Amino acid sequence: MTGCILAFAAVLAVLGPSIAAAAEIAPPDRRSDTIAMSPALRAMQADDAANPGMLSVLDGEALWNTRAGDAARSCADCHGPAATGMRGVAARHPAWNKASGAPMDLTGRIEMCRTENQRAPPLPAESPDLLALSAYVAHQSRGMPISPPDDPGTAAARERGRRLFTARIGQLDLSCAACHDDNWGKRLAGSPIPQGHPVGYPAYRLEWQALGSLQRRLRNCMSGVRAEPYRFDAPELVDLEAYLMGRAAGLAMETPAVRP
Amino acid sequence: MARALVNVPKRAHRGEVIEVKTLIAHPMETGYRPGPSGRILPRDIISRFTCTYGGEEVFSAELHPAVSANPYLAFTLEARESGPITLTWTGDNGFRQVETALIEVA
Known part of the structure; x- marks a missing residue:
């Protein structure tokens, strides 16, 4: 209970003075959180030799080339090498999906391809394989705006x-x-x-x-x-x-x- | 087999100090954490890492439950001769992984 009050007090102490202001960050001031x-x-x-996320990127690369589902097709069978086919794709998602009439993020896009084109069961949210595929595809856009x-x-x-x-x-x-x-x-x-x-x-x-x-x-x-x-x-x-x-x-x- | 990333320079001069960097995918489950059912998850860690170079053990480490998942180990060696650098991780549930990197020393 004391912890709750302290945490709340800390939040108020930080946010108190400017709690009413709500302006978007001006574009020239926007910068990556990495800073x-x-x-x-x-x-x-x-x-890349120390970044533990690279382990999943490599897993994703293996999955990209693995056949799956009733269609027995891999991602690479249709899309070719990810380095060319997937370059920039993550940078323009979420994107509009005509079929579902809703915006779709990269993970949703991967799941759609998996269920409709590979005819494979969807991967559970946050499962290591789904994260690995997303990470591999998103990694192809590294450095792109x-x-x-x-x-x-x-x-x-x-x-x-x-x-x-x-x-x-x-x-x-x-x-x-x-x-x-x-x-x-x-x-x-x-x-x-x-x-x-x-x-x-x-x-x-x-x-x-x-x-x-x-x-x-x-x-x-x-x-x-x-x-x-x-x-x-x-x-x-x-x-x-x-x-x-x-x-x-x-x-x-x-x-x-x-x-x- | 677990995914491992091993970074060893391909070439080095004799006597040069080289850095070996290793990263391996492993949950490093401590044995103290309750799982989704509320029961304590059994311990599953890598407990030992060794590096042999020229038939001799040149580096080893003992790992304990406080080491994070996907342990990263980096250390330095003196390049003496061309040959394989062999890295071995062993741990609970019979975990054992061997990776080899070749180095050319001129």
């Missing part, structure tokens, strides 16, 4: 995402924007508050001791403010992803990023 990380963590991410699509469907999703981003939720009554727009660069307890750009997902998080998706990270923050997280693949989470990618437009992809 806010410790030098040791940045070094771990930069060195995030370039969200500008069709009306995705634009509407971004707008819904923006509303979710700025809405106060949970027992702590905080919005995403209260930290990541208004107080980035400051500290919450001992940790730096980053701008919250999804440049490196799926990312390896030391706290998780594993790779995890952006949705897992979003759900994490929701339980952090003591709100009930949306379930995996909920449309709200995809809308938030769409908004965040639009907010991070122009920043370079870093998958797999390493986070504390």
